[in-house]
Amino acid sequence: xxxxxxxxxxxxxxxxxxxxxxxxxxxxxxxxxxxxxxxxxxxxxxxxxxxxxxxxxxxxxxxxxxxxxxxxxxxxxxxxxxxxxxxxxxxxxxxxxxxxxxxxxxxxxxxxxxxxxxxxxxxxxxxxxxxxxxxxxxxxxxxxxxxxxxxxxxxxxxxxxxxxxxxxxxxxxxxxxxxxxxxxxxxxxxxxxxxxxxxxxxxxxxxxxxxxxxxxxxxxxxxxxxxxxxxxxxxxxxxxxxxxxxxxxxxxxxxxxxxxxxxxxxxxxxxxxxxxxxxxxxxxxxxxxxxxxxxxxxxxxxxxxxxxxxxxxxxxxxxxxxxxxxxxxxxxxxxxxxxxxxxxxxxxxxxxx
Amino acid sequence: xxxxxxxxxxxxxxxxxxxxxxxxxxxxxxxxxxxxxxxxxxxxxxxxxxxxxxxxxxxxxxxxxxxxxxxxxxxxxxxxxxxxxxxxxxxxxxxxxxxxxxxxxxxxxxxxxxxxxxxxxxxxxxxxxxxxxxxxxxxxxxxxxxxxxxxxxxxxxxxxxxxxxxxxxxxxxxxxxxxxxxxxxxxxxxxxxxxxxxxxxxxxxxxxxxxxxxxxxxxxxxxxxxxxxxxxxxxxxxxxxxxxxxxx
Numbered sequence: 001x002x003x004x005x006x007x008x009x010x011x012x013x014x015x016x017x018x019x020x021x022x023x024x025x026x027x028x029x030x031x032x033x034x035x036x037x038x039x040x041x042x043x044x045x046x047x048x049x050x051x052x053x054x055x056x057x058x059x060x061x062x063x064x065x066x067x068x069x070x071x072x073x074x075x076x077x078x079x080x081x082x083x084x085x086x087x088x089x090x091x092x093x094x095x096x097x098x099x100x101x102x103x104x105x106x107x108x109x110x111x112x113x114x115x116x117x118x119x120x121x122x123x124x125x126x127x128x129x130x131x132x133x134x135x136x137x138x139x140x141x142x143x144x145x146x147x148x149x150x151x152x153x154x155x156x157x158x159x160x161x162x163x164x165x166x167x168x169x170x171x172x173x174x175x176x177x178x179x180x181x182x183x184x185x186x187x188x189x190x191x192x193x194x195x196x197x198x199x200x201x202x203x204x205x206x207x208x209x210x211x212x213x214x215x216x217x218x219x220x221x222x223x224x225x226x227x228x229x230x231x232x233x234x235x236x237x238x239x240x241x242x243x244x245x246x247x248x249x250x251x252x253x254x255x256x257x258x259x260x261x262x263x264x265x266x267x268x269x270x271x272x273x274x275x276x277x278x279x280x281x282x283x284x285x286x287x288x289x290x291x292x293x294x295x296x297x298x299x300x301x302x303x304x305x306x307x308x309x310x311x312x313x314x315x316x317x318x319x320x321x322x323x324x325x326x327x328x329x330x331x332x333x334x335x336x337x338x339x340x341x342x343x344x345x346x347x348x349x350x351x352x353x
Numbered sequence: 354x355x356x357x358x359x360x361x362x363x364x365x366x367x368x369x370x371x372x373x374x375x376x377x378x379x380x381x382x383x384x385x386x387x388x389x390x391x392x393x394x395x396x397x398x399x400x401x402x403x404x405x406x407x408x409x410x411x412x413x414x415x416x417x418x419x420x421x422x423x424x425x426x427x428x429x430x431x432x433x434x435x436x437x438x439x440x441x442x443x444x445x446x447x448x449x450x451x452x453x454x455x456x457x458x459x460x461x462x463x464x465x466x467x468x469x470x471x472x473x474x475x476x477x478x479x480x481x482x483x484x485x486x487x488x489x490x491x492x493x494x495x496x497x498x499x500x501x502x503x504x505x506x507x508x509x510x511x512x513x514x515x516x517x518x519x520x521x522x523x524x525x526x527x528x529x530x531x532x533x534x535x536x537x538x539x540x541x542x543x544x545x546x547x548x549x550x551x552x553x554x555x556x557x558x559x560x561x562x563x564x565x566x567x568x569x570x571x572x573x574x575x576x577x578x579x580x581x582x583x584x585x586x587x588x589x590x591x592x593x594x595x596x597x598x599x600x601x
Contacts, residue, residue, distance in 0.1 A: 023435060049434050053427065054460035061424040061457070065431025068418050069398070073431070091421050196416035196432065198396035198439050205365075207410045209419040 003178040008168065009034035011143050011179050012102055013042065015150040016074050018181045021100070022048035023073040025062035027055055029081045030114045031170040032104035036076065056081040060088030060101075067097035068208035070195030072154055076102035078170075079120050080111060082128070089163055090129030094210025096225070098157035100150070101135070101165045104173035107333040115333020116170030118255060121310035124167050125284040132222055134229050136164040136236060137283040139254040143177035145281070152184035156236065159187050160228055167283065169306060170333075171256040232285055239287035240279040246297045247276030249345050250323075252315045253304040254280045257336065261304050264341035275345060283311070291318035298323060300348045304341055305329045324348070361385040363394055367411045374567040374574025376531045377405060377473065381412055383531075383541045384444065384471055387548055388415065393440045398432050400425040402454075404446035405479040413444075423454020426461035429468045440551060442469040447488040448478040451513050458517070458559075465522030465556035469547045472513060475564040476585060483569030487511040490584055495569070510588060514561045518594035525550040525558035526594040530586065532563070532578040543593075555597040563589055 006014065013035050016024075024043055026036040036052065043050045053059035059075050066073040077085060082103045092099055103124065107117035124137045136156055140146035146168060153164040196206045212218035240258075243265055244250065253261040258279040268275045274297075278290045294301070301323050303312040309327045316325050328344040330336045360366070363385025371377045388394045397415035401407055403422035410417035420428040425443035433441040450458050450472050461468065477495055478484040485495040485502060488510050492501040502510070514528045525547050529540035540562055547558035563585050565577035572580055 023431070025431065051430070051434060054456055054463075057424065058427040058430075058457055058460065061421060061427035062431035062434070064420070064424075065400070065418060065428035065433075066435045067431075068428075069432045069435040071435040073435075087421055088424070095419075196398045196418060197436060198398060198416055199394070201395040205410075205414060206416045207419070208417070209410060211407065211419050 003180045005176055005178050006143065007034055007174065007176050008143050008146060009104065009173045010038045011147050012150050012166070012168070013038035015147040015181060016100065016154070017042060017046045017048070019072070019151040019154040021072045021074050021154060023066045023071050024048070024050045025053050025059040025066070025073070025075050026077065027053050027059050027081060029078045031106060031173050032076050032078045032102070034173070035102065035104070056084035057087065060085040063099050064088055064092050064095070064097065067092060067099045068095065068196055070192040070197060074100040074102065076104065078104045078106045079108050082120065082123065086129035089135070090131055090133060091210050092163050093133035093135070094131060095208050096161040097163070097208065098161050099163050100153045100157055101163055103165060103167050105167060105169045107331060113333045114170070116256060116335065117306050117331060117333055118169055118257065119307040119310065119331060120167065121283065121305070121307060124165055125286070125314070133225060134284055136160070136162060136232060138164070138166045139281060139283050140166065140168060140172060141255055141258045141279065143172070143175070143179050146172055147179045148182060148184065151181070155184055155187050155189065158189045160232060162228065167255070169256050236282060237285045237287050237289070238281040239290045240281060241290060241293065242277040242279065244276035244278070244293070245295060246274050247295060248273060248297060248299055249275045249349055250294050250298050250301050251275060251277045251304055252301055252311065253277060254283060254311065257304050257306055260336055260338055261341060263338040264345065267338055267342050268345060273345070273349065286314045286318065288318040291315070294323070300324045300326060302326045302328060302345055302348055304336060306335065307331055361389050363387070363389040363414055364412055365414045369412065370408060371405065372568040374565065374577060375405070376564040379531045379537060380471065380473055380540070380562050380564065381409070383537070383544050384442070385413060387541065387545045388440070391545070391548055391552065393548070393552070396438065397440045397442065398436065400429045400432070400441070400443040402443070402445040402449040404449045406444055406446060406473065407480065409444050423449050423452070424457055425449070426454065426457040426466070426468070426470065430461060430464070430466050433466060433468050437467070440548065442471065442548070444471045445473070446479070447472070447474045447476065447486045451487045451511050459520065462517050462520045462523040462557045462559070465524060467551050467554055467556055469551050470559040471544065472559055472561045473564045474513070474561055474589070475566040476510070477566050477569050479566050479569055488513070490588060512589065514559070514594050517559060522557055523559070523595050524556035524597045528561040528563070528589060528591050528594070530563035530581065530591055532565070532581045550597050553597070
């Protein structure tokens with residue numbers, strides 16, 4: 001198929017429809033509005049239903065109902081709206097239901113701003129809502145990757161019966177790039193025999209629920225969910241290693257920031273400094289083992305984020321004290337320039353300030 | 354020997370956990386009987402709330418969801434949009450529906466979601482230990498209105514049926530009570546009408562059922578029924594507020 005030029009938010013919507021998403025529940029918030037607007041135009045034509053909810057809270061609870069009834073369902077929002085959805089996300093994770101949640105991140109805290117940011121890393125990877133649960137979190141760095149990951153996200157959600165988040169920053173949502181739709185690798189998806197579709201008098205009632213009043217039963221549920229997470233950690237970690245061989249300094253960056261870092265790597269090369277990049281594609285499960293592959297030549301790791309420093313916690317855990325870990329970040333919708341990143345890298349290597 | 358009464362197929366054999374004298378049991382039975390009589394148990398999907406009836410998913414003999422506090426109408430919306438041919442209902446108390454879940458119930462009615470809501474109003478939070486609800490009567494003592502509800506401080510009790518009846522999408526709105534056998538029969542009729550409204554695709558239906566809470570009211574079951582009759586009925590008048598005929 002020929003490549004087509006699409007805006008990020010619309011490409012995500014198109015990929016979801018290609019992946020068989022039939023229901024979308026959302027609420028307007030900038031900078032992701034083109035996504036629900038696209039679904040309002042196109043999902044009906046594909047035999048699905050778009051519904052604008054009265055709130056983010058209602059939207060995610062509609063997702064809970066639809067997912068429990070066996071549908072492929074998605075919602076999208078941006079940071080403060082995702083904060084509102086946390087109640088429902090926790091219930092969905094607790095009831096072990098599949099769904100896809102898109103967060104087109106904007107700067108915070110509070111109402112923050114509407115420009116791109118990566119300040120929802122904690123919110124996405126540490127649970128966000130109450131209880132011991134995790135989302136699979138994909139962080140695309142370009143629109144082709146966004147489209148591929150959205151299509152795969154539905155299969156991953158169904159396979160593990162767990163919510164999957166696609167975390168793009170405002171840049172991913174708003175920019176245009178050429179894309180094509182490619183089938184993800186086939187997975188044997190289990191039948192949704194747990195869905196509430198009516199007993200038809202032929203089976204015992206199905207119950208979608210996260211409540212366990214007996215502590216022993218609740219612990220059992222947690223152990224079951226944790227075992228599933230260990231499987232996900234084993235099977236679903238994804239990352240890119242870039243120019244890592246003989247690197248004197250290794251950057252850690254994801255999403256849009258990783259592209260700016262690649263520019264900085266080129267600039268450093270011109271100055272005779274060899275720099276590499278570890279780019280997590282799954283923020284959870286985090287690619288810990290990538291950091292074991294850092295060569296002996298490396299003197300330091302520099303984490304670059306559009307936040308005040310969140311992924312750096314995972315980088316430090318993965319590094320396990322081996323190398324000094326530095327940080328450079330801009331926040332609030334400000335974007336780090338390649339030169340700023342170059343300067344910080346040289347400072348860490350003890351070169352020119 | 355002739356069978357004069359038997360458990361409805363609409364309920365499972367799980368014993369209710371409700372306090373002695375609580376009328377949730379009666380209301381559960383009415384809903385179960387109606388689902389059975391309409392022959393829709395096999396395609397029913399219910400949504401339980403957070404509150405005393407949180408375990409309703411163990412009692413109704415059909416597919417069930419357990420929703421977050423107040424969100425049952427949103428969950429039911431998601432289910433009904435996926436399964437328009439199924440019969441979808443929520444069962445909610447007054448803390449759940451009239452307080453934390455007002456946005457969800459108002460907008461389910463506003464969209465005229467083709468679902469049925471059973472709203473149990475006993476003027477108090479039961480499960481959490483007798484706190485004041487939006488529906489607690491003026492002067493009524495609760496653990497968070499220990500000197501009695503003061504309308505200057507906490508507002509007047511919320512009349513949910515009257516409020517929802519102002520919404521164009523609310524197709525069927527009726528308030529009933531279960532304080533005596535005659536009213537229990539009327540309540541069942543109203544619940545049946547509400548489900549029939551859904552079955553004929555006429556949109557959102559709700560039955561508000563006035564109910565008792567002997568434990569948190571500090572009264573015996575018999576005194577509670579009398580208290581409901583003497584105090585709740587004057588403020589929460591029974592009757593039909595909207596019917597599908599009127600909507601057409």
